[in-house]
Amino acid sequence: MEPLALAEAEQLVERPLDANNGSAAPSSPKHIANPVVYQLVRVEGDGRLVPATDDEVMEVEDMVDDDKCQISSVADTVQIEGSISNEELSHGSSDLKDSEGGPQSGNSKVNSQKFNARLEYIGVMLEKVKKEERLRLSVGERRHKGENSSQKAVPQLSPPANDSSTNQSETSGKCLKFSDRAAIAKSSSSVTFISSKPDFSKIKGEICLDNLSIKELHETFRATFGRETTVKDKLWLKRRIAMALTNSCDVPTTSFTIINNTLVKNVSEEEECGMQQSEEAIKVDEKINSSCEDSPIISLDDQHRDVSSSGKREREPEEHELKNESPHTEITEQTAAKRVRKPTRRYIEELSETDTRELNGRSVLAVKTGGHCQSLRSHDQPFQNIGLDGTTVVTREDSFGGSGVQVPFVSRVRGGRRPRKNFVSLLNCHPSGSVAAELITKALEVCVSQQESENVEIAVKDTLPSEQHEQLVNSETEEMVNSCSRQQLQSAELKNLGSRGNDSDDVTMEPSAKGAERRKHHRAWSLSEVTKLVEGVSRYGAGKWSEIKRVAFAPYSYRTSVDLKDKWRNLLRASFALTLADKGDKNLRKQAVAPIPTPILLRVRELAEKHSQTTPHPSISKLVSPSARTVEDDRSGYL
DNA sequence: ATTAGGG
């Protein structure tokens, strides 16, 4: 059962780290004789195993170093080839390495351990799955075969084989935490399964994934995989769909036009995957999907059964063998065959934008793409989450991006690959202990402290006269925590500034920020800062931010030259907006905070104009029209 | 390392 994650690390062929790392042939993954197929699963509070969400899969993808290991995944199944990069995972920390020290056991184990920890961090585990097994599962055969079903070892979070003696207790502790976390995720009504099945009829002909909105991509995704996804990463969605439709993992990250199941590349290269092949693949898929009316996803029931039925899987799965099975790859149709280099960037941002819009009920541009890409659109019907047996099944959904309960750790809201660094630092901090647990705890702490500090700040604001409190605001909560007396405001500022200068990471990094290297805490611009900025610009001119930073913002380590630049841009917007909108409406907007004093804005405009005469000025139109949002951010600062 | 711009 080798339940746990990479318990069988040995099977992850350790690929020697070639000296000429990187440069060589980046795009040609090394093939290994026995790739191991894993299924990313999450352990629910009650011990059930559920497929990882797409988001979680993405997390894992991000965790793996392309050069050292190839990880290709489709839905909740991943295939890992090569070894998990040692540097990636250990990054300095040598505890595990040393402890495991076995000559031959070597890095594999070490890596797997760390990899495990990281997986737990994002809340999932890798469960080794045999292709046949997985196929069976996906087909839902067991539903009909009953107990005959395979017995996937249920990772009751049993300690990794390799850490038998030493970490027994630690491991259990970690597991416990993990369970808690899983429970949290669960409560968010996340995990669920869909019973709808792929509907290829909706995705035939020509499809221009490039032109689809996220909403449309979701529809296509559903049509392709027979289930919903909450991933908002367009690129990810497009690639996944493209891979499925072309039955190939060899999908570029640029063009996503698919005609007759063949990916049409810019170069108009027909490439090896001919239409026939593709169609055949589709057929296979359909066949699979029709063999059971279940989705390619394991149902909760099944999953549960697996969990409860401890044992090891004995009997060999029946022949569900796929004809196109290659000797080197144990992958199923869905998993697609070739390895793919995951897209480097994640553009998760736009999604949140879209989401918000949709939530507001006005998903205007959803269909803007027009008729070019026929299909999809007309199939908006809502689908039902009803199981074959009529039972209602929960919809599979991740707990992260959704409206559900927020899972503290794993902040993929922005920067796609952040987690990596976080992991490393965390691992380094707690190399020996239950990393995951620590992480969770930390993360939670962060949230709390974060809120508290916010409140404190507000309270202070209300108490102090603007000028003074402003300083406090500047120094931010950090100082508050240090019991900064309100009486010595001025001195306080100096103090704060001082400390700030030394500690590069003030509140920004927050006590346990390691957990999530949160983005720079929003630092509201105080009036004094704005003033300094304006003065600086008037003195040195817009553009000399480095200079201005140095002279006027020396103490404010949190204000980078870029920040100044951004702020200035915002000020410009504000100033022009002011002009255009007849400054009388200061009150119209229910701004929680005071707007930037008109005089200052006027000054800004002055400077802007003066400057524009000197230097070729782009276009004010862009500045003013695009978004009032920025302006909003701006004035939402000081009081 | 800085800047300019777009997101």
Added chain:
DNA sequence: CCCTAAT
């Protein structure tokens, strides 16, 4: 505020 590209 973040990220990139260009410088």
